[in-house]
Amino acid sequence: MYTIRPQYLFYLTLCFxxxxxxxxxxTIGMTVQKKRRLLRKDKIAGQVSEWLAETVLEDxxxxxxxxxxxxxxxxxxxxxKKKALDIVLDELILLxxxxxxxxxxxxxxxxxxxxxxxxxxRKLQSRxxxxxxxxxxxxxxxxxxxxxxxxTQYINHSNQYIRTEAQTALVRYWGYEGLQFLDxxxxxxxxxxxxxLMHLLLQQPAINDAPIGKWLNSSNASVVQFALKLVAEERxxxxxxxxxxxxxxxxxxxxxxxxLCLGQIADTSIIKTLIVHYKNANEMMRIAIVNxxxxxGTSRGLSFIRKKSTTDSEVxxxxxxxxxxQHSITTRAM
Amino acid sequence: xxxxxxxxxxxxxxxxALRLRxxxxxxxxxxxxxxxxxxxxxxxxDMVITDIMMPFASGLELLEIVRRxxxxxxxxxxxxxxxxxxxxxxxxxxxxxxxxTKPFSxxxxxxxxxxxxxxx
Numbered sequence: 001m002y003t004i005r006p007q008y009l010f011y012l013t014l015c016f017x018x019x020x021x022x023x024x025x026x027t028i029g030m031t032v033q034k035k036r037r038l039l040r041k042d043k044i045a046g047q048v049s050e051w052l053a054e055t056v057l058e059d060x061x062x063x064x065x066x067x068x069x070x071x072x073x074x075x076x077x078x079x080x081k082k083k084a085l086d087i088v089l090d091e092l093i094l095l096x097x098x099x100x101x102x103x104x105x106x107x108x109x110x111x112x113x114x115x116x117x118x119x120x121x122r123k124l125q126s127r128x129x130x131x132x133x134x135x136x137x138x139x140x141x142x143x144x145x146x147x148x149x150x151x152t153q154y155i156n157h158s159n160q161y162i163r164t165e166a167q168t169a170l171v172r173y174w175g176y177e178g179l180q181f182l183d184x185x186x187x188x189x190x191x192x193x194x195x196x197l198m199h200l201l202l203q204q205p206a207i208n209d210a211p212i213g214k215w216l217n218s219s220n221a222s223v224v225q226f227a228l229k230l231v232a233e234e235r236x237x238x239x240x241x242x243x244x245x246x247x248x249x250x251x252x253x254x255x256x257x258x259x260l261c262l263g264q265i266a267d268t269s270i271i272k273t274l275i276v277h278y279k280n281a282n283e284m285m286r287i288a289i290v291n292x293x294x295x296x297g298t299s300r301g302l303s304f305i306r307k308k309s310t311t312d313s314e315v316x317x318x319x320x321x322x323x324x325x326q327h328s329i330t331t332r333a334m
Numbered sequence: 335x336x337x338x339x340x341x342x343x344x345x346x347x348x349x350x351a352l353r354l355r356x357x358x359x360x361x362x363x364x365x366x367x368x369x370x371x372x373x374x375x376x377x378x379x380d381m382v383i384t385d386i387m388m389p390f391a392s393g394l395e396l397l398e399i400v401r402r403x404x405x406x407x408x409x410x411x412x413x414x415x416x417x418x419x420x421x422x423x424x425x426x427x428x429x430x431x432x433x434x435t436k437p438f439s440x441x442x443x444x445x446x447x448x449x450x451x452x453x454x
Contacts, residue, residue, distance in 0.1 A: 045344070053349040057356070057440060091345050098346050101439025203416065 044078060044087045051075050052091060055110055056103045068113050069106075079114065089116045089138065096141045111142045124150055133165045140169030148174075155181040164193050171197050175204035182215050188222040198229060206234055216242040221251035228257040232264040240265060247277050255281065256288045263292035271301050278304075286312065287319045294323035302327065335451050336360045336377070340370035340384040340396060341413065350383070353440040354447060367391025371399055378406075381450060383443070385413045386421050394425060401429040409450040411443070 055069050071079070078084045089111075096107045111117065116138075123135030136154060139147045154166035167185070170178030179197075182189075189197075215227035216239060228246060231239045243265065246258035259277075262270050274289045281289060290308065293301035302324070309320035337359050341347040344365065351361045362377060364370035368390035374382065382400050384393035393412055400408055412425045412433040422433050432446055 049345050049348050052345060053352045056349050057353055094343060095345055095349070096437070098343065098436045098438070099349075099440065100437040101441060103349070103440050104437060199417070 040083070041087055044081075044084045045091060047078055048075060048084070048088055048091070052088070052095075052110075056095060056099065056106050058106055059102070069110055085114065085116065085119060088114065089119055092116065093138055093141055108142050117142070117144055117147060120144075121147065121150065129159050129162050132162050136162070136165050136169050140173045143173055152181070156184060156186055160187070160190075163187060164190070164196075167193065168196060168200070171200045171204075176201065176207045176210050179210060182218070182220075182223050182226065183211075185220060185223065188220065189226055190222070194222070194226045194229060197226070198233065201230075202233075212236065212239055213242060216246065221249070221254050224249065224251070224254045225257045228254070228261040232261040235265055237265045244273060247273070252282055252284060255285045259285060259288040259292055263288075263295055268296050268298050268301075271296060271298060271304075275304055283313060283315055286316050290316065290319050290323055294327055297327070335380045335447075336362065337381045337383060337447070338362045338364060338370060338373055338377075338379045340364040340367060340382070340388060340393065342366055342385060342388045350440060350443065353444055357444055357447070359447070367393065367396055370396050374399060379408060381409045381411070381447065383411045383413065383447075386418060386425070387415070394421070394428060397425060397428045397430055411446060411450075413438075 051072060058069065079088065092107050092111055096104060099107065120135045120138035120142075123131050123138070126132055126135070132154070136151055139151055151166050151169055154162050155170070157163045157166065163185075167178075167181050167189070170181055172178070179201075210230070212227050212230055215223050216231075218224050218227070224246060228243065230236075231243060243258050243261050246254050246261075249255055249258065259274065262274070271293060274292060278286060278289050286308075290305055293305055305320045305323055309317050309324060312320065337354055339347060339350050339354070339361060341350065341363075342365055347363050347365065351363050354361050362373050362379070364373050367388040370382075370384065370388070371391055373379075374396065382396065384396050386393040388396075397410055397412070400410055409431045410429070412422065412430045413436060414422050414425075414433055415436050418435075422430075422435075425433060431450070434443060434446065
């Protein structure tokens with residue numbers, strides 16, 4: 001039988017106790033350090049908050065006359081420390097998310113005056129992706145036009161988070177103009193990112209000269225899909241022919257999106273084209289076609305759906321029946 | 335006018351309070367929903383400006399408490415973030431008088447408060 005010598009057990013227990021004590025000391029040390037850091041941050045934030053609030057609310061005209069904001073001596077002393085500048089930068093970015101108008105302008109001006117863009121640019125050099133992203137967000141939220149190239153260089157970054165953040169930043173702050181990245185992006189624009197960009201664009205004024213035609217012919221299928229969403233959203237029938245072409249695109253997602261887009265921009269004359277494409281379409285596209293046909297509400301479209309509700313695959317039949325039921329409810333209600 | 339501002343972002347709170355004080359209002363600030371509720375219940379406010387997302391109690395909960403008071407009609411302005419349209423509708427259902435979507439200009443808030451001041 002295997003036996004353990006008592007002194008081994010003693011040393012093992014001793015080691016275990018030492019490890020536990022070390023862990024406890026480390027945890028306490030880290031907690032104290034974190035607490036001290038937070039307290040220091042709160043102290044500095046408290047010291048500069050009054051001055052920041054005053055500066056943000058400064059009248060446009062006064063600021064224009066002065067050229068630069070007045071920084072009191074005591075604040076200048078605080079701002080000599082890099083830590084304080086980091087805290088001020090965080091505060092400015094937070095405020096910028098909440099304020100626009102003259103307050104937003106003052107925040108951008110103060111950012112430039114304190115040369116906080118240097119800190120943001122340094123973050124872009126970091127090897128850690130989340131710090132890089134922070135740098136991108138800071139430059140974009142402070143609308144640093146001169147550093148636009150610093151953001152644009154990341155639109156094709158291999159890291160998805162950095163890439164999408166750069167794309168989002170461009171669209172969030174430069175609206176439709178920011179969509180220029182679609183000309184160069186090699187990676188797929190994910191469904192989530194497309195939704196995000198559409199959401200941001202809805203808050204921006206639409207422009208007529210966005211090169212949607214070019215994006216509809218992009219070699220990147222996700223860019224074509226996104227362009228189709230833009231056409232559908234803006235009901236832009238100028239791209240009708242290009243959208244029809246997308247029905248024959250090798251990418252199935254593009255086909256489905258083209259059908260949905262046509263449902264938004266075309267009139268009932270599209271029924272014939274959709275029925276022609278139905279024959280060679282996959283299930284997803286067929287369901288999309290049935291969806292659009294039902295929306296047209298024409299007798300030709302409905303009789304086609306009725307026919308397919310008995311002859312197609314189970315999934316398509318189910319979709320057809322749902323649409324027929326929906327149509328009969330709507331008709332009865334009218 | 336005695337105004338209660340509830341906002342969990344300290345600098346934002348300070349800036350808004352300063353703006354309204356410059357307009358001549360008496361401003362009480364609360365850093366979270368619970369504090370705001372306490373202040374509201376213990377002082378006679380003429381107006382409430384509240385953020386929606388706050389720790390401990392949301393702006394909507396505060397709004398409900400404000401509307402429970404029947405002896406005085408207290409205007410409530412809700413500060414919402416972009417994409418919170420559903421919450422804004424909910425706030426109107428609960429009796430909010432106005433809302434501002436972030437980002438906004440403090441001058442705009444000042445003007446909206448003035449609208450209620452002149453109506454009072």
